[in-house]
Structure formats: C-alpha cells, structure tokens
Amino acid sequence: MNSTPLLSVRDLSVEFLTRHGTVKAVDAVSFDLYAGETLALVGESGSGKSACALALMGLTTLPGRVAGGQVRFDGQDLLAAPPRVLEDLRGNRIAMVFQDPMSALNPLLTIGTQMDEVLVRHTPLTAAQRRARIVELLAQVGIPKPAERLDRLPHEFSGGQRQRILIAMALACDPQILIADEPTTALDVTIQAQILELLAQLKQRLGLAMLLVTHDLGVVAKVADRVAVMYAGRLVELSDADALYAAPAHPYTAGLLRATPRLTDTRRRMIAIDGVPPDLRHRTRHCDFAPRCPGADAACAERPALQDVGQGRVAACVRPFTPVWTQVS
Amino acid sequence: MSDATPLLQARDLRVHYPVRSAGWFGKPVLARAVDGVSLELARGETLGLVGESGSGKTTLGRAVLRRTPLTSGSLHFKGEDITHAGRAQLRDLRRHMQLVFQDPSTSLNPRHTVFDAIAEPLIVHGWSDGRDALRRRVGELIAQVGLPADSAERYPHAFSGGQRQRVGIARALAIRPDLIVADEPVSALDVSVRAQIINLFQDLQQELGLSFLLIAHDLAVVRHVSHRIAIMYAGQVVETGARDDIYERPLHPYTRGLLAAVPEPERGHTKAAYTVATGEPPSPMSPPSGCRYHPRCPLAAERCRLAAPPLETRASGHAVACWFAQPIPATP
Numbered sequence: 001m002n003s004t005p006l007l008s009v010r011d012l013s014v015e016f017l018t019r020h021g022t023v024k025a026v027d028a029v030s031f032d033l034y035a036g037e038t039l040a041l042v043g044e045s046g047s048g049k050s051a052c053a054l055a056l057m058g059l060t061t062l063p064g065r066v067a068g069g070q071v072r073f074d075g076q077d078l079l080a081a082p083p084r085v086l087e088d089l090r091g092n093r094i095a096m097v098f099q100d101p102m103s104a105l106n107p108l109l110t111i112g113t114q115m116d117e118v119l120v121r122h123t124p125l126t127a128a129q130r131r132a133r134i135v136e137l138l139a140q141v142g143i144p145k146p147a148e149r150l151d152r153l154p155h156e157f158s159g160g161q162r163q164r165i166l167i168a169m170a171l172a173c174d175p176q177i178l179i180a181d182e183p184t185t186a187l188d189v190t191i192q193a194q195i196l197e198l199l200a201q202l203k204q205r206l207g208l209a210m211l212l213v214t215h216d217l218g219v220v221a222k223v224a225d226r227v228a229v230m231y232a233g234r235l236v237e238l239s240d241a242d243a244l245y246a247a248p249a250h251p252y253t254a255g256l257l258r259a260t261p262r263l264t265d266t267r268r269r270m271i272a273i274d275g276v277p278p279d280l281r282h283r284t285r286h287c288d289f290a291p292r293c294p295g296a297d298a299a300c301a302e303r304p305a306l307q308d309v310g311q312g313r314v315a316a317c318v319r320p321f322t323p324v325w326t327q328v329s
Numbered sequence: 330m331s332d333a334t335p336l337l338q339a340r341d342l343r344v345h346y347p348v349r350s351a352g353w354f355g356k357p358v359l360a361r362a363v364d365g366v367s368l369e370l371a372r373g374e375t376l377g378l379v380g381e382s383g384s385g386k387t388t389l390g391r392a393v394l395r396r397t398p399l400t401s402g403s404l405h406f407k408g409e410d411i412t413h414a415g416r417a418q419l420r421d422l423r424r425h426m427q428l429v430f431q432d433p434s435t436s437l438n439p440r441h442t443v444f445d446a447i448a449e450p451l452i453v454h455g456w457s458d459g460r461d462a463l464r465r466r467v468g469e470l471i472a473q474v475g476l477p478a479d480s481a482e483r484y485p486h487a488f489s490g491g492q493r494q495r496v497g498i499a500r501a502l503a504i505r506p507d508l509i510v511a512d513e514p515v516s517a518l519d520v521s522v523r524a525q526i527i528n529l530f531q532d533l534q535q536e537l538g539l540s541f542l543l544i545a546h547d548l549a550v551v552r553h554v555s556h557r558i559a560i561m562y563a564g565q566v567v568e569t570g571a572r573d574d575i576y577e578r579p580l581h582p583y584t585r586g587l588l589a590a591v592p593e594p595e596r597g598h599t600k601a602a603y604t605v606a607t608g609e610p611p612s613p614m615s616p617p618s619g620c621r622y623h624p625r626c627p628l629a630a631e632r633c634r635l636a637a638p639p640l641e642t643r644a645s646g647h648a649v650a651c652w653f654a655q656p657i658p659a660t661p
Contacts, residue, residue, distance in 0.1 A: 044519035045490070158609045159382070188381035189547040190606040193590040197605075215520060218549075218592030245596040259521050260594040261549035263576060269531070270553045272524035276489045 005032035006209050007056070007094075007177060012069035012079075014051045014060060023280045025051045025064065027233045033177065038203060038210040040220040040241070042256075043230035046277055052230070053181050053213045055079075057096060058086040073177075092122040095170035099182040101162035105154040111138075111165050112150030118172045137168040141198060160191035164198065171202065181213040196222050217260045221245060229253050232278050232288040235306060239313040249315035251324045252289045258325060287317070295324030334408045336507060336540050337370040337393060342402035344385075344392050348614065360613040362388040364564035365402075367640075370508070373534060375541040377551030377572075379587065380561035383610050386544050389561070390510045393542065394426050395419055407507070424454055427501035431513040433493035437485040443496050444481040447471070450503045470499040473536075475529060491522035498529065502537075510542045515550060527554055549591045552576060557646070560584050563611050563621040566640060570647035579603075580643060580654040582626050620652070628653045 014026035026048040033039050043049040055066050058078060071078040073094070078086065090096070098104050106114055112134055119130045131150075138146030141164040154162055163183060170178055180199070184192040200223050203210055214220060220227055220241070227244050229237040229252065237250040248254040255273040275292040278284070287303050290296040299318045306314040309321070344363040349356075363385045370376050380386040391397040393404060395414060403412045411422060427450075430436040437446055447467045448456075456463055464481075471480050474495040485493055494514060501509055511530070515523040531554050533539055545551045551558065552572065559569040560583065568581040579585050586606030608625040611617055617624050623633040632652050640650040 044521060160609050188610070189590040190381065190586055191609060193592070193605040194607070196592070216592065217520075217594040221594050221596055222592050242596050245594070256521060257594055259524055261523075261552070261591075262593055262595070263549060263552065263588060263591055264593070265552070266573075268553060270524035270527045272528065273521035274525070276491065276522075 006035045006073070007033040007211075008070075008072040009033075009052075009056065010070045010072070012052060012055055012071065013067040014048070014055050015065055015067040016051075017063040017065070018281070020281050024067070024283065025233050025280065026055065028069070029230070029233075029235050030069075031228050031235065031238060033209050033211055035176070035209050036203070036207045037225045038212055038223050040212045040214060040224035040227045041230065042214060042217065042220055042227055044215055044256075044277065046232070046280070047230040048233035049213050049215075049230050050181055053096075053179050053211065056211075057090055057094065057179065058083070088122075091118055091170070091175075092173045093175055094177045094179065095173070095175040097163070097166050097170050097178065097180045097183045099185050101159060101166050101186070102154065104166055105162060107154055110151050110153055111157070115150070115165075115169050115172060118169055122173045133172070134168075137172055138165070140171070140202075141165070141168040142194075143168070158191075160187055160194065163187060163191075163195055167195075167198065167202070171206070174206070175208070177209045177211065179211045179213070182215070183212070184219060185214070185216075192219070199223060217257055229256075233280060234288060234316065236289065236317070237313070237315040238306070239315075240311065243311050243313060247321060249309045249313060249320040250289075250317050251293045251295055251322070253315075254323075254325055255292075293324060295319065295322050335369040335405075336372045336374075336407060337368075337542075338405040339366060339368050339393055340403045340405075342366045342389070342392055342404065343400040344388050344397055345400045346398075358614050361564050361616060362613050363392055364616070366561075366564075366566050368559055368566065368569070370540050370542060372507070372540055373538045374557065375530070375534065375543055375555045377555030377558045378542060378544045378561060379546070379548055379551060379558060381546060381610050383563070383613055384561040385564040385613065386546075386561050387512055390428070390512050390542060390544050394428060394510055395422065396428070424504050425506050426508040426510065427504070427506040429494075429497050429501050429509055429511040429514050432517045433490060433497045434485065434517075436497055437493060439485055442482050442484055443471070443476070443488075446485070446496055447481075447499045447503055450500055454504050466503070470503055473502065473533070474499045475525075489522070490518050491525055494518060494526055495529070498526075498533075502533065505537075506539070508540045508542070510544070512544045513546065514543070516546065523550065530554055547591055548576070548587050560587065563616050564613060565621065565650065567622065567651070568647075568649045569640070570644075574644070574647040578647070580647070580649040581622075581651050582606075582628050582654075583622050586625070620650070 010030045011028045012026055013028055016023045016025050029052055041049045054060055056071050060066050066079055115134045116130055119125055134150055135146045143161060143164055184195050224241045227239055227241050228235055231252050237253045248257055258271050259273055273292055278288055285303060287300040290300040304316050304318045306316045309315045342363055343365055345359045345361050347357040348360045366389055378386050392399060444467055447470050448463055467481060476495050515526050530541060543551055555572050557571055558575040559566050562583050568584045579588060585603035589603040589605045606625050619635050619637055620633040623629040638650045638652045640648050642648045
C-alpha cells in the first residue's frame with residue numbers, strides 16, 4: 001500500500017442544530033483513504049456515517065454544519081476550500097453514488113443528456129467524443145445495447161439498471177475516489193449481489209479508491225479492504241477487513257457481526273444487541289457503548305480514546321478483544 | 330372444526346388489476362400481481378413468504394386478509410369460506426387477522442399517544458368494559474411487547490424505530506388475533522434491533538399460539554422463525570417446503586440464486602454452492618412465456634419457454650415448479 005493517503009480526514013466534526021440544542025452527529029473522526037483501496041464506513045442509523053461522507057464533499061446542509069476538522073486531498077483542505085474548487089472536484093476527481101437511484105436522476109431528461117452534462121462540465125471533449133464516451137461508460141457497467149438506450153428516460157430502466165447508470169455517471173471523468181453511500185440498500189438481493197460484483201470489478205480495472213458507506217457487514221465482507229466502524233458519531237474501530245472478521249476488537253463490532261444473519265446459522269433464536277443507541281443530545285463521559293455492553297464495568301466510566309491494538313488496528317475500548325458476548329445467550 | 334383444518338387456506342388465488350401502460354393515452358393492461366397461488370397455514374405456524382420486488386408477495390399478504398379485491402380463487406379461514414365475505418363478515422374477520430407494516434414510523438399517527446394507538450383497535454371493535462379495564466389491557470400489551478411501562482402517555486417520536494415497531498405489534502395483538510400478516514416487519518430496522526423483533530414474534534407465538542405469515546425480500550431474516558417457506562417469483566409460488574428443505578436442499582434454480590445472493594458476513598466466502606441469479610425480475614404486466622423464470626435461469630431449455638411447469642410435490646411437503654429440478658448435493 002502506498003504510504004501517502006489520497007484523502008486524509010482529521011478530527012472531522014459535524015453538528016446538527018435542533019430545537020433541543022446542538023447535537024454532535026460526527027465527533028472528531030479521523031481516517032485515511034489510500035489509492036486503490038476500498039474502505040467501508042460502517043454503522044447503524046444515527047451513527048454519523050452518512051453525515052461524515054457528505055461532509056467530505058462539502059455537501060453538509062442546514063440544520064447541519066461542519067464544526068471542525070480537516071479533509072486533505074491533493075495538498076489542500078477541502079473543508080476550507082472555496083465552493084468553486086469543490087464543484088470542480090465533485091463528479092470529476094471525487095464522485096458519489098447514493099442509495100436511491102431514482103431520486104438522484106432527473107426523471108424528465110434522458111440518461112444520455114444527464115451523463116452529457118457531467119462531461120460538458122468537466123471535460124474538453126466534442127459532442128461526438130462525449131457520445132462515444134457515454135456509450136463506452138454504459139457498456140462498462142453492463143447496460144445492454146447502450147447506443148440505442150441512451151436516449152431513454154430514467155423510468156424506462158429498472159432499479160438495478162438505474163444504479164448502474166449512476167455508477168457510469170460517477171465514473172465519467174475517471175475519478176480517483178468513489179464515495180458510495182448505501183449503494184445497494186434499495187435494491188433486491190439478487191441485484192445487490194450483481195452491483196457489488198460490478199463495483200469489485202471496476203475497482204480492479206480502474207484502480208479506484210472507494211469509500212463505501214453501509215450498515216451491512218455482509219456487504220462489507222464482499223468488497224472492503226479496510227473497515228471503519230462508527231457508533232454514536234464516533235469511530236470505535238478501524239481495521240484491516242480480514243483481521244476484523246477474524247477477530248473484532250471492539251465489543252460493538254463483535255455484537256454487530258454476530259447479529260448479522262447468516263444462512264449457515266440454524267439456531268431458532270436470532271441474536272440481538274439489547275438496548276438502543278444513546279441519545280446524542282445528552283452526551284455522557286462514559287463509553288458510548290457501555291450501556292449495551294455485557295462486559296462494561298467501572299473502567300468504562302471514562303470514555304476510552306482510540307488505541308493501538310496491534311496489526312495497525314485501532315479500537316476505542318479499555319479491554320479490546322474481550323469475548324464479552326460469550327456469556328450472553 | 331378439527332385441529333387438522335388449516336387456519337388459512339388459499340386455493341389458486343389470483344389478483345389482477347388494470348394499470349395504464351406507458352404514455353398518457355396508453356391502453357390499460359393487466360398487472361398479474363398474484364397469478365394462481367395456493368397456500369396453507371396451520372395454527373401456531375409461521376410461513377415465511379420470500380420474493381423480490383414485483384413478486385406479488387405484498388399483494389398476496391393483503392389478499393389473504395381480504396384487503397384487496399380477489400380476481401379468482403378461493404380463501405378459507407378456520408374452515409369457513411371467506412372468498413366472498415361481505416362488509417359485516419369482514420369486519421368480524423378483522424378481529425382474527427391483523428397486519429403489521431414495514432415502516433413503523435409511517436404507520437403510527439404522530440399526534441396519538443402510544444395508549445391511543447394501542448387502544449384504537451379495541452375501541453373500534455367495541456370495547457365495553459370501561460376506561461379502567463382498557464388502561465389495564467393496554468398496560469398488559471405494552472408489557473407483552475417489551476416496551477417500558479411508562480410508554481402509554483408518550484408519542485411515537487419519543488421512540489426508536491425498533492420501539493415503534495413494538496407499538497405496531499402491540500396494536501395488532503390488542504384484539505387477540507389468530508393470524509398476523511407481517512409485511513417486511515424488520516427491513517426498516519437496524520441489524521442489532523431486527524433480532525429483537527424477530528425473537529419477539531417467536532415469544533408471542535409460543536405464548537399465544539399465533540400464526541404468522543412473514544413476508545420478506547431475502548432468505549436470511551426468515552430462517553430463524555419460519556416453520557415453512559414459500560418462494561414467490563413473478564406472481565407465483567415456485568417452491569415451498571419445510572424450512573430445512575428450502576435452506577439445505579433447495580430445488581428451484583431461483584431459490585438457489587436467492588440463497589447465493591445473501592451476503593454472508595464472512596471473508597473469503599467464495600465456495601458458494603450456487604450461483605447468483607443474473608438479470609432482473611420481469612414486469613407483472615408482461616410475464617415471460619412458459620416458466621416465468623426462464624430468461625434468468627441457468628438451466629433453461631426450449632421446454633421452459635413453451636410450457637409453465639406445475640408446482641409438484643417431490644418429497645413430503647416439498648414442492649417445486651421446475652422441469653429440471655434435481656437435488657444437487659450441497660457442497661460442504
């Protein structure tokens with residue numbers, strides 16, 4: 001792995017202004033994304049994973065605001081960059097794919113027109129070159145007969161095909177980084193499997209760095225090289241994927257892993273993590289996960305910082321790798 | 330009625346409805362949402378109904394509750410023919426069969442307290458024991474679904490998604506139904522909370538002897554709770570059988586494709602016994618000829634394009650609709 005990260009996030013914080021005061025949805029999150037790797041940002045709803053991804057691209061909107069931190073890309077801090085610079089980067093060197101393909105496409109414009117807009121904005125290509133490029137892109141993501149179909153409207157495609165089209169659009173300007181926020185969550189399982197396969201192929205072929213935002217550790221297992229786990233707006237574990245699946249360091253990661261359904265599991269009971277995530281309006285001093293952690297004790301009264309747990313991994317737990325779930329049914 | 334009579338019995342159920350084809354002046358075409366489905370549900374049994382979007386699973390769930398008009402077929406509940414049940418009979422039937430929705434936040438009125446939400450079905454069905462008894466009954470239900478005791482006077486927004494789904498379940502349980510149709514009850518919930526709800530269904534079934542029709546879009550969630558599984562594709566059941574038959578000895582190529590598509594939370598999981606289905610499900614307006622799965626099927630031959638295979642029983646309780654269904658020894 002290249003030692004200089006492509007994208008470097010330091011102490012990123014995002015706040016939301018609510019009637020009940022300020023909520024820190026993302027609290028001092030730091031990670032690096034290296035060229036050609038897939039980093040999965042994993043968490044459940046309210047964990048801050050999507051707020052984090054949007055903030056990277058300068059897409060935080062009110063009532064949210066970036067409250068601090070740095071996002072270094074190509075020698076500059078994106079959080080301090082003027083909007084003009086971000087617009088040049090977005091869709092060009094850093095591209096995004098979102099969860100719901102229908103709402104990300106304009107229903108009144110043909111897919112060819114929408115893809116053309118991206119190329120007009122970011123490339124010097126002629127109209128004929130752009131058309132050829134669009135056909136090539138659509139073929140690359142597995143849309144059959146692309147030359148005939150680029151003059152069709154989004155509703156003439158299925159949900160899976162629309163997501164393929166959005167991926168093609170994201171790839172239009174050969175980005176270095178693809179940020180994919182729950183790209184398969186709205187899709188059927190067989191289509192999800194196809195899209196994950198496509199993303200893995202594209203990463204191989206184009207050497208893309210990908211930040212995959214997801215709640216699903218099954219999806220992560222298929223495509224990620226490294227995994228960052230978020231809980232209550234904070235990073236609780238950052239690890240190489242193989243090492244994480246072999247032995248999760250943080251009790252939350254371990255709990256999430258055993259709660260993710262497996263076909264090979266023949267037990268009559270499903271495994272849950274009891275309780276609910278904390279109310280972010282009322283932050284406490286103790287470990288955020290302590291109220292749900294079977295291994296929590298007095299040592300967890302002071303929230304632990306991320307610490308080195310070996311193999312280049314970090315986890316925010318006073319007793320990483322403790323098998324806290326074994327005594328629970 | 331003997332115990333052998335199924336609680337619910339559907340025979341060759343069809344639900345077709347007209348939709349307008351593309352364009353403002355398009356001719357109406359028929360969407361064959363449910364196209365000849367037969368199924369049975371015993372007392373105290375959970376049937377997992379699994380299919381992708383457009384498979385007709387949600388329409389079927391509504392059809393067995395008589396919440397959508399039936400085009401043809403017959404429906405029996407506790408041995409009684411309810412195919413043509415009128416308004417009054419349906420009202421009585423709704424006491425015995427309830428629906429739990431996918432999204433707990435949209436199925437609850439934000440201006441009603443949890444007490445109001447749970448008491449509503451009781452009042453609608455003619456509660457006559459007075460206010461105090463109503464409070465006690467709602468209190469019981471709140472405890473039964475595992476909500477905090479002080480929930481009654483709170484509003485839905487004060488609860489998490491999992492807790493709201495518990496409110497929805499308490500509402501469904503209020504009038505002591507025999508059958509609950511749960512349409513993707515956990516797909517809007519976080520992974521760590523899903524299991525809490527699925528386990529609650531199991532506890533309630535043991536306690537109350539309920540039957541469940543559990544509708545899901547993948548095979549991972551229903552495995553733990555279902556006694557039997559039915560796989561739907563393009564409006565029809567393509568395979569049905571006991572839980573272990575479906576997971577360990579699947580016969581239909583589509584079932585195998587669905588099993589292969591579940592992303593397992595394990596690394597290096599490349600030794601998949603089956604291959605993921607290619608292509609996409611067809612539109613209910615223009616289902617393919619013959620076997621509806623043939624355009625996506627790795628086994629498809631000429632015969633499959635010409636004639637639809639019947640749902641045939643191969644082993645005890647294990648039926649499949651495929652011309653070429655052969656047991657494949659599962660690779661270890």
